[in-house]
Amino acid sequence: MPVLLFLIDTSASMNQRTHLGTTYLDIAKGAVETFMKLRGRDPASRGDRYMLVNFEDVPLGIKAGWKESHATFMTELRNLQATGLTTIGQSLRTAFDLLNLNRLVTGIDNYGQGRNPFFLEPSIIIAITDGNKLTSGSGVQDELHLPLTTPLPGSELTKEPFRWDQRLFSLVLRIPGHASVEPEPLGGVPPDDSAITPMCEVTGGRSYSVFSQRMLNQCLESLVQKIQSGVVINFEKSGPDPPPIEGESSPTCPHSGPQPWHCCHKLIYVRPNPKTGVPIGHWPIPEAFWPDQNSPTLPPRSAHPHVHFSCLDAEPMVIDKVPFDKYELEPSPLTQYILERKSPHTCWQVFVCNSAKYSDLGQPFGYLKASTALNCVNLFVMPYNYPVLLPLLDDLIKVHKFKPTIKWRQSFENYLKSMPPYYIGPLKKALRIMGAPNLLADNEYGLSYSVVSYLKKLSQQSKIEYDRLIASIGKKPPPEPGIKVRWRGGGAISLAQRRDFNQLLQSITGESASLPQELSSKEFQGFHLALLNKTLKPQSLRNPYDIPRSQLLDQLSRMRRNLLHAGVCSLRGQDPDQLHSVPIAQMGNYQDFLKAAPQPLRDPDPEQPKRLHTFGNPFKLDKKGMMIDEADEFVTGPQNKGKRPQGESSPMQGGGPKRRRCMSPLLRLGRAYTPPVTPPASPRPTAGEFDPHIHPDFIINHLNENHYTPERSSDQDQDPDSPGPAPTPLDPLENHAAALEEDVENGGGLRPQRYLSPSALKRQILNDCIEVNNQLRALITKEIRKPGRHYDKIFHFLKQIQGTLDTRLIFIQNIIKEAARFKKRVLIEQLENFLEEIHNRANNMNHMEAL
Numbered sequence: 001m002p003v004l005l006f007l008i009d010t011s012a013s014m015n016q017r018t019h020l021g022t023t024y025l026d027i028a029k030g031a032v033e034t035f036m037k038l039r040g041r042d043p044a045s046r047g048d049r050y051m052l053v054n055f056e057d058v059p060l061g062i063k064a065g066w067k068e069s070h071a072t073f074m075t076e077l078r079n080l081q082a083t084g085l086t087t088i089g090q091s092l093r094t095a096f097d098l099l100n101l102n103r104l105v106t107g108i109d110n111y112g113q114g115r116n117p118f119f120l121e122p123s124i125i126i127a128i129t130d131g132n133k134l135t136s137g138s139g140v141q142d143e144l145h146l147p148l149t150t151p152l153p154g155s156e157l158t159k160e161p162f163r164w165d166q167r168l169f170s171l172v173l174r175i176p177g178h179a180s181v182e183p184e185p186l187g188g189v190p191p192d193d194s195a196i197t198p199m200c201e202v203t204g205g206r207s208y209s210v211f212s213q214r215m216l217n218q219c220l221e222s223l224v225q226k227i228q229s230g231v232v233i234n235f236e237k238s239g240p241d242p243p244p245i246e247g248e249s250s251p252t253c254p255h256s257g258p259q260p261w262h263c264c265h266k267l268i269y270v271r272p273n274p275k276t277g278v279p280i281g282h283w284p285i286p287e288a289f290w291p292d293q294n295s296p297t298l299p300p301r302s303a304h305p306h307v308h309f310s311c312l313d314a315e316p317m318v319i320d321k322v323p324f325d326k327y328e329l330e331p332s333p334l335t336q337y338i339l340e341r342k343s344p345h346t347c348w349q350v351f352v353c354n355s356a357k358y359s360d361l362g363q364p365f366g367y368l369k370a371s372t373a374l375n376c377v378n379l380f381v382m383p384y385n386y387p388v389l390l391p392l393l394d395d396l397i398k399v400h401k402f403k404p405t406i407k408w409r410q411s412f413e414n415y416l417k418s419m420p421p422y423y424i425g426p427l428k429k430a431l432r433i434m435g436a437p438n439l440l441a442d443n444e445y446g447l448s449y450s451v452v453s454y455l456k457k458l459s460q461q462s463k464i465e466y467d468r469l470i471a472s473i474g475k476k477p478p479p480e481p482g483i484k485v486r487w488r489g490g491g492a493i494s495l496a497q498r499r500d501f502n503q504l505l506q507s508i509t510g511e512s513a514s515l516p517q518e519l520s521s522k523e524f525q526g527f528h529l530a531l532l533n534k535t536l537k538p539q540s541l542r543n544p545y546d547i548p549r550s551q552l553l554d555q556l557s558r559m560r561r562n563l564l565h566a567g568v569c570s571l572r573g574q575d576p577d578q579l580h581s582v583p584i585a586q587m588g589n590y591q592d593f594l595k596a597a598p599q600p601l602r603d604p605d606p607e608q609p610k611r612l613h614t615f616g617n618p619f620k621l622d623k624k625g626m627m628i629d630e631a632d633e634f635v636t637g638p639q640n641k642g643k644r645p646q647g648e649s650s651p652m653q654g655g656g657p658k659r660r661r662c663m664s665p666l667l668r669l670g671r672a673y674t675p676p677v678t679p680p681a682s683p684r685p686t687a688g689e690f691d692p693h694i695h696p697d698f699i700i701n702h703l704n705e706n707h708y709t710p711e712r713s714s715d716q717d718q719d720p721d722s723p724g725p726a727p728t729p730l731d732p733l734e735n736h737a738a739a740l741e742e743d744v745e746n747g748g749g750l751r752p753q754r755y756l757s758p759s760a761l762k763r764q765i766l767n768d769c770i771e772v773n774n775q776l777r778a779l780i781t782k783e784i785r786k787p788g789r790h791y792d793k794i795f796h797f798l799k800q801i802q803g804t805l806d807t808r809l810i811f812i813q814n815i816i817k818e819a820a821r822f823k824k825r826v827l828i829e830q831l832e833n834f835l836e837e838i839h840n841r842a843n844n845m846n847h848m849e850a851l
Contacts, residue, residue: 114284204232
């Protein structure tokens with residue numbers, strides 16, 4: 001997971017404007033956003049972590065660290081202001097300490113036990129500055145100096161403030177204030193000659209001298225390509241130059257002196273495993289000292305290991321079962337020289353000085369070799385002193401068949417004595433991979449007790465420092481001491497606010513105040529008046545008797561000067577337009593405005609749907625209290641949030657249904673089921689059954705009455721006098737009964753009947769049947785939705801259905817569809833059998849009547 005830290009110059013010189021009309025700070029902010037867009041095209045950018053540091057003091061200079069989100073990063077970037085000094089040395093130290101804060105806790109550096117290239121946290125620092133003089137509180141500096149003192153624990157274990165997986169790149173803005181007449185030079189971007197350039201080169205990065213917006217975009221694209229997982233190593237030649245290759249004539253005048261390829265400071269790429277996304281390795285790069293278990297301390301190491309290579313050709317050695325690590329070198333003069341020799345079958349051994357016990361140069365731990373295709377150079381990291389170990393392991397596998405002899409063991413013990421002790425762990429893992437796990441004893445190499453205790457103590461201290469710094473990021477700076485402007489107004493009007501203030505003042509002193517009359521004392525509420533002399537303490541004297549006698553005249557003259565000689569230009573009221581101006585970053589912060597607003601009055605009609613605050617859309621309603629039916633018709637009436645009584649037609653319990661279309665056949669609107677064709681014989685009329693020929697629209701109206709609709713529920717809740725939807729059309733019999741009742745009420749000549757008429761009685765019986773069937777349907781639907789296969793109650797309810805045969809058939813068909821919606825296969829089969837039984841019973845009855 002690469003860490004990208006942006007170090008933005010916020011000195012006052014960044015306010016200078018270019019010929020584009022923007023300041024250097026605006027260009028720096030735009031460059032960061034452009035870089036993030038270019039980086040976002042790479043799928044590997046999902047794991048990037050962005051940090052932001054400016055030139056303020058710690059911890060105010062850390063705007064976005066380990067815990068801040070991407071939104072915080074962008075907000076702090078937009079809010080940067082150029083008001084300080086060019087303290088780039090202190091800011092660089094802050095950036096390195098921020099990156100190194102958690103390394104001792106995670107154990108990436110692995111002090112005293114070799115350097116593992118596959119333990120890394122690749123970080124890139126991108127500094128954007130104007131390249132001006134380095135200014136600080138002590139004066140102007142010519143060279144860049146990083147502070148030696150740092151609060152970071154364990155910083156004394158490394159000589160430099162950076163690590164081998166951290167690189168510094170700088171964009172030095174040199175865009176002129178006036179457009180240049182000369183054409184821009186084509187080609188690459190040259191390095192800058194500012195003080196930050198040597199620091200960039202030391203860390204393995206470089207600087208860019210930017211003269212135009214085109215060059216800036218070119219630099220940003222180059223920086224995106226620089227984001228690679230790897231570590232920086234110093235490669236130095238040891239011994240004589242290699243002899244010329246056979247078949248090529250030696251140069252007539254050989255070059256004298258050091259060549260560029262003799263010493264290279266370049267990166268080796270550490271590729272992550274494509275399956276896990278984490279680099280995997282086996283062997284470390286040896287330390288530059290022989291470890292002593294009796295030593296109470298560890299010598300400090302350099303940030304970049306110094307690896308020496310010998311130009312003597314050697315044969316590359318690899319054994320199938322012995323693991324090795326392979327790293328590609330960044331293109332450099334060294335890789336170019338090796339590739340020009342065109343010898344992919346030979347290699348150059350690499351060493352680390354003072355890594356062996358009795359040798360200054362040390363033993364080889366790997367080799368440099370050109371690839372077979374001659375397109376790159378690779379560093380092979382092998383076991384320490386591999387020319388001795390690999391033949392022993394080859395004999396163990398092929399000759400001894402993993403059964404070593406005494407002579408072999410003696411040779412192996414002699415090798416272990418010449419190997420650094422921290423190689424025992426990796427060697428043991430390699431032997432386990434080979435299939436010989438018992439060749440080494442179980443005793444692991446460990447540092448001395450004092451060193452281990454010291455490292456644990458450093459880890460605890462760094463954890464505490466990490467938590468402290470994380471907690472301090474984002475806090476506002478303490479306010480500078482000053483005189484706080486207080487408003488002592490209340491119910492009474494002050495003397496300065498009286499209309500006759502000028503007349504009173506002129507009658508007393510003969511002078512008039514030049515303050516504007518419309519100046520309000522509330523405008524400066526919460527302001528602080530800065531003190532030019534920091535040593536002076538602000539005087540908050542409310543009682544004139546508290547003024548010392550020696551300061552009376554001075555205080556009187558000061559008060560007279562502030563009151564009478566304050567011109568309009570030096571003391572102005574707030575511009576009326578500024579009262580309503582809001583920064584762009586706070587324009588969408590509507591919730592805080594609502595919290596600060598006074599509490600609104602109670603809604604006079606709480607049943608009406610509440611309107612949302614919708615930024616220009618006054619017709620948007622709160623859709624949580626709205627329902628939608630099959631025809632997408634919104635109902636804005638009040639919804640019944642409590643439990644429904646048993647007499648209502650809806651089977652839904654609790655609040656109103658969610659805003660979605662229910663596919664249940666029992667809840668659809670206006671879609672009646674067409675019953676199957678039955679013999680045209682009518683059933684025997686009973687007390688609870690009626691002839692369907694007398695009521696032709698009974699079935700359709702029956703289904704419409706049974707179905708739940710939002711219009712019906714809202715009509716039931718409304719006042720009878722309020723206008724509502726059109727009533728559902730009744731059948732002819734019901735219309736006739738209604739008309740008859742109106743005649744009875746309005747005619748006046750008819751005598752009121754003591755008993756119900758036949759039509760009214762039939763209507764009451766129909767309503768009773770509908771109400772019973774509605775209750776049965778609600779109970780049956782509730783039983784269907786229960787888990788399990790206990791269907792006795794369902795068939796008990798089905799036997800209580802009232803109405804005609806067609807009504808019963810339609811009811812059972814709808815119950816079958818409801819069971820199919822919940823995938824109750826067993827229940828569906830039983831319902832179909834029950835439906836067939838009703839058909840058979842009806843056919844038998846018709847047959848008996850025909851006889």
